[in-house]
Amino acid sequence: MKNVGGTSKYIAFVDECGDQSLDKIDNDFPIFVLCTLVIERKVYAEQIIPAMGRFKLKYWTHEGVNLHSRDIRKAYGPYGFLKDVSLRGQFMPELSSLMQTLPYRVFICAIRKHAHKERYGVNATNPYELALEYTMERICHFLHHKNESALPFVAEARGKNEDESLERVFYRILSNGTSQMAGERFKKLDCPLVFRRKYDNIAGIQLADLCAHPCARHILKPTQANQAYDIVKEKLYKEDGVLGWKVFP
Numbered sequence: 001m002k003n004v005g006g007t008s009k010y011i012a013f014v015d016e017c018g019d020q021s022l023d024k025i026d027n028d029f030p031i032f033v034l035c036t037l038v039i040e041r042k043v044y045a046e047q048i049i050p051a052m053g054r055f056k057l058k059y060w061t062h063e064g065v066n067l068h069s070r071d072i073r074k075a076y077g078p079y080g081f082l083k084d085v086s087l088r089g090q091f092m093p094e095l096s097s098l099m100q101t102l103p104y105r106v107f108i109c110a111i112r113k114h115a116h117k118e119r120y121g122v123n124a125t126n127p128y129e130l131a132l133e134y135t136m137e138r139i140c141h142f143l144h145h146k147n148e149s150a151l152p153f154v155a156e157a158r159g160k161n162e163d164e165s166l167e168r169v170f171y172r173i174l175s176n177g178t179s180q181m182a183g184e185r186f187k188k189l190d191c192p193l194v195f196r197r198k199y200d201n202i203a204g205i206q207l208a209d210l211c212a213h214p215c216a217r218h219i220l221k222p223t224q225a226n227q228a229y230d231i232v233k234e235k236l237y238k239e240d241g242v243l244g245w246k247v248f249p
Helices: 040-057 068-075 077-083 085-101 113-123 127-145 160-176 185-187 203-220 225-234
Strands: 012-015 031-040 105-112 152-155 193-196 245-248
Touching: 012 040, 012 127, 012 203, 031 040, 031 193, 031 203, 040 085, 040 203, 068 077, 077 085, 077 127, 077 185, 077 203, 085 203, 105 127, 113 127, 113 225, 127 160, 127 185, 127 203, 152 160, 152 203, 160 185, 160 225, 203 225
Parallel strands: 012 152, 105 245, 152 193
Antiparallel strands: 012 031, 031 105
16 A cells, blocks of 8 residues: 555545444443545645634643543633633634634444344444445545545554454445445555554544544434534535434334
8 A cells, every 4th residue: 555645635524423342332322423624635734623723722821732522512721711601602612613614535344233232142343444445435425526536544542452343344345345335446546554542633534533422423313402403414425325423223
């Protein structure tokens, strides 16, 4: 596999919401959601990174703060000021506006863990692996539609063992394909995978994090008002009848 370096037209950023365990399932959050954003490299450099930096500098003295959905919701750490109702009322609409105006495409795959385990029992595929397969099928369609083959992936690091496991699955898909898509289609792609920690302050991963939780909340409570999901929904990939949204089973 070639190293696409800084030459690819697009970059993909990956984050997740929920855990992948099928042994101990949290009944309050019984799903695993994989969120992948695909962004034009030029747009990322010239629009997204500067816009997110400007947003941060409006509220902090530096841009090193991570935009993390859980901390924002709980007003935790650097978001302690959001306990002030008036400041929260200013911050949240501005964050929503940022997510709405920035140009990116979203691919969401969610696994309902109880239903998945009940259907397949001990043969149930790991939710992260399954979500990645569904995602890569849609990414392959996207690249084919755009007549592109190079797409580097930047995923949030979760730990040495977890990252190595994901890396094996990722390259296995690129070599062998999935049950629904032949390996020959994936072998034409050049998709290096790298992992980055939160403290690396990668704007694309933070944006993926901000998109993941609203989608998870919509899946769990589809009738509940969800402004952030309404924004993300408009960013979902949709071409030739293929939608960047998959909930299984």
